[in-house]
Amino acid sequence: MSRPRALVLQAPGTNRDHDAVFALELAGADARIASLLDLADDDSPLLDAQLLVVAGGFSHADALGAGRMFALSLEHRFGDRVRAFVAAGKPVIGICNGFQTLVRAGLLPGALGHNASGGFQCEWVTLEPQQSVCVWTQDIESIDCPIAHGEGRYVHPDVAALEAAGQVALRYRRNPNGSASDIAGVCDPTGIVLGLMPHPENHVIARQHPHHVRGAGGGLGLQLFQRGVERAGAV
Amino acid sequence: MREVDRLTVRTLEPDPRSAALLDSARLLGFDDLAAIDVADVYFVAGALDEQVRSQLGDVLVDPLLQLGSWGDPSADGSDDGTVIEAALLPGVTDSVAATVIEVAATLGLTVDDAATGRRYVVRTSTGRALDESERERLATRLLSNAVIERVALGTIEPAFAHASTPAPVEHVEVRGLDDTALAALNRERGMALDPAELRVIADWFELAGRAPTDVELETLAQTWSEHCAHKTFRARVVLPDGSERPSLLARLREATERIDAPFVRSAFVGNAGIVSFWPGTTIAVKAETHNHPSAIEPFGGANTGVGGVIRDVMGAAHHPIATTDVLCFGPSDLAHEFLPPGVIHPQLVREGVVAGVADYGNKIGLPTVAGAVLYDPGYTANPLVFCGCIGVGLDVPPPAGPYPGDLVVVLGGRTGRDGLRGATFSSATMDATTGDVAGASVQIGDPITEKLLIDLLRDAGGCWSAITDCGAGGLSSAIGEMAEQTGADVDLALAPLKYPGLSPWEIWLSEAQERMVVAVPPASLPELARHARRHGVELTVLGTFTGDGVLRVRHGDVLVLELATDFLHDGRPQRSMPAELPSPRRNGAVPACPDPAAALLSLLAHPNIASKEAIIRRYDHEIRGTTVVRPLVGAGNDAPADGVVLAEPSGKVGIAIGHGVNPWYGVADPERMAHAVVDEALRNVVAVGADPAQVAIMDNFSWGDPRRPSTFGELVVTVDAICESSIAHGAPFVSGKDSLNNEYLGSDGERHSVPPTLVITAVAHVPDADLVVTPDLKAVGDELVLIGATSTEFGGSHLGAVLGGFDDPRDGTVPGPDARAPERYRRLHQAILTGRIRACHDLSEGGLAVALAEMAIGGRLGVDAPSLPHEDEVVALFAESTGRFVVELAPGDHEWLAESLGESVLVLGTVTATSVVRIGSCSVSLEAAMAAFGADGATWQPADATGGAR
Structure with missing residues (x-):
């Protein structure tokens, strides 16, 4: 079976695109990076892709709020093609700045405000997949991975409704940033589009775990990419 | 006069900047402020109609998080206090304004120009209005920086860069x-x-x-x-x-040439030093200072310091992979009346510098991994910012x-x-x-x-x-x-x-x-x-x-x-x-220490030793997925590591980075300081699993005015000593930088110099990134073993600092070099490669007692160490002799270790489950040690918390 084609999308300031590529390749995909500038020249990588990652970083330096300008460019230039991608059932994931971008582009619900601590935080968290419609998180017990963000406090006016719709995909075991109802990741109503603040792409081999040297481990973030790649191959 | 619209944006929830500003205002002597509200201001030049405003507003304001209002900001009655506004000076880089223009262009809207500002509304708890001098002080010392910003008491008019x-x-x-x-x-x-x-x-x-x-x-x-x-x-x-000798630079080059290490590709030329530890790859290393700019504009100074050193590595045709920072500040709790005129308060300097380092490193996407933070009154007017960068390249001849x-x-x-x-x-x-x-x-x-x-x-x-x-x-x-x-x-x-x-x-x-x-x-x-x-x-x-x-x-x-x-x-x-060469005292003074347990807790709480977690967590040290040994380690992820290790997830080998710095030794005895600091940098990389035969080092000097012969003499003996040390360890210098004239001419007419500050950065080869070692204790019942010799060495010690110090800071003896150290490190490395060393920690500030306490905090385990390395308990606990480590071994393994090292070792005691750190007669609870150190215990536990002995 051929490896599903994954596209990692970046804007000026995206900086975890290569980390995402490494995770995708390890999960069995053929991954490539394209910027919005590249796609403006030639959008075939987007049309050909079976899986889309909007990677983390500081697109446009977080000017005007994280993901704002990336979302605006994405929506204005490629809104139709991205919506068609989702409508075709091809999986999409937005990680950290990618999550902020998808929320601001209207592809995911809610908003992401400044962390309750007031500043950027880099630390590890444990993620607990919830009962949800999300295709990315099915049958995963838990994930350990780092957060690295300043604007990751999830805000939603009606968490109960979101929960009832099966869109709360991931919760923090210990809430690091004041997110509503410990929410770390949400999906769209179809479960095809996932957004999350933490970085599963930075825990894809055992050695990356902070307690590896203490004999602990498990909870690879790789699992998430494996689910996505499986799904991409099945569409 | 052109038409300019303004949009003022507030957060719906309290703005996190407000609380931080209120804290800082107290340092400047404002005790009765109730709130400093912050809002962002966008100025847009051009004829904007209602539809344009609405379209822009939809992008600039997130209705779930923010509230925006166009036009007169006081119209909504939210300024029932003192209003102060700040805006960037024309010509200062304003990437947010540039993004506003980009937004307009994307939406197909016509705007002529954009600018940004901040609006503050200051309220006192009594409702009293601030007087003019208070407003002025708040505006210029806290809410804006005249170097890059204009400020207005009231509503500010935007300034656009005009053609001149x-x-x-x-x-x-x-x-x-x-x-x-x-x-x-x-x-x-x-x-x-x-x-x-x-x-x-x-x-x-x-x-x-x-x-x-x-x-x-x-x-x-x-x-x-x-x-x-x-x-x-x-x-x-x-x-x-009257005799003359060659320059300091010539001396440094000569040391590197004498070592003639096969892994050095380029030293002392070009933008960075270049080494190669494994076939096919070269590593470029560089460390710089950005002291003066950081003193007058801490954020911008540190920000561009990081950017500059990254460009140095790019200028050596290498791809940057990580950055480091060593920061020296005045005391954070300095009373504002002691602040010299024209000097920014040390805490605000620290805030700005840390934010500047974090901003650049996080945004450019490089892990900010290794570093140190030092506090001394000598840095109040002259803070020091050392920025380092490491990059990788293909081992091909450079263009x-x-x-x-x-x-x-x-x-x-x-x-x-x-x-x-x-x-x-x-x-x-x-x-x-x-x-x-x-x-x-x-x-x-x-x-x-x-x-x-x-x-x-x-x-x-x-x-x-x-x-x-x-x-x-x-x-x-x-x-x-x-x-x-x-x-x-x-x-x-x-x-x-x-x-x-x-x-x-x-x-x-x-x-x-x-x-x-x-x-x-x-x-x-x-x-x-x-x-x-x-x-x-x-x-x-x-x-x-x-x-x-x-x-x-x-x-x-x-x-x-x-x-x-x-x-x-x-x-x-x-x-x-x-040059007038210094004549250090090197006497046997020992600080009077009636209560070792209290002294240990004071040491753990000393700003130079206490947890730096509040700073470290603001840097992304995870990006690229290469960080194997992080700056914070252990069961609670809150104990200090000696060095850090980076390793590509697809590879086996790694790179360790460690620092050595000790200005307090420098005040007492620059020559011994130099030896000690090189040794410390070496220990830090050896302790995590690096090969001491493959270490390159960098020297960064921040000193006072060398035209004073006594100051130049300090530099001369320092350079001599680091060269001796470099040769003894076989660790060549590949790059270095000096920043001199770090002095402040006070209004008293006196010149205040920074203490002699030498930062040594060691970059070393880690042959197996799966065999790295951290200092946190791993298992109850293990042996704790001391390697190296302990002597009566308290010159410039931290025990002296917490006990009020000697009457003269030059008293005592600064720890001297240990001739056996290079051999010891080579053998210890071989022992680490067997996987039998379960924890390893180097001994530095605060000596054995602090090292054991840190290991206990890291493992959330107790220590019982009845055997001490010196008959004088104060010496045993707190002397800072070089060349020493504590290691944790499986019970009975000390004989194997002594044989491996070819020298005797001391079994101090064992790891316990008691939650008490007992060293000789000194006993503190783990809880008290954690509280003093600032490990708050509220930590992440992994999903599979079955960690422990391997």
């Missing part, structure tokens, strides 16, 4: 001037040159038969500045008996150009009036007015532009024959250095500007950030241009490398500089500098 008329080139007569007149000219133009140098310049133009242009004088002043020319390190050393005919190409950011005269500024002494006059010397970084440059250079390797970065001195320095062998002819009128109206000397000297200069064979230009377009990087051809050995700079039709490159680079007369 460039001043024509000026001819400055130097011919026939006597020394007094030259000195006056030197002062007037802020050139920071000495009389002999001025004389040489005057004579050169005498011979040339013409007066220099302002461009030429500025170029010479900056090329010959201490910052660029390292005049002190290149000076002949004159000893008190050897430029060749005659290659094009002079500038890549990246545009040129503005940023940072003019930064090189000469950093070579001068600070005083109360420095912040006022140095305004133009500080810039704000734009990490995204530099990120795009990194990506471009990674993809476009092979398109250029030489590369360098624009740092201090800007194009003048970059092109001047590249053209040293060939000469060049460039036209400044071609340089892309941020705003029109720059004079030729301003374009030539501007230190606008995020620019690289490359020499490009004409045939390669189209390919480079294609890559540049793809990455959104601006590319401009400024001229050609010629081959006639003359540097010619034009501005359109006007020739503004014509200097022989050999005069520019080699014309400076070598200095001879007198």
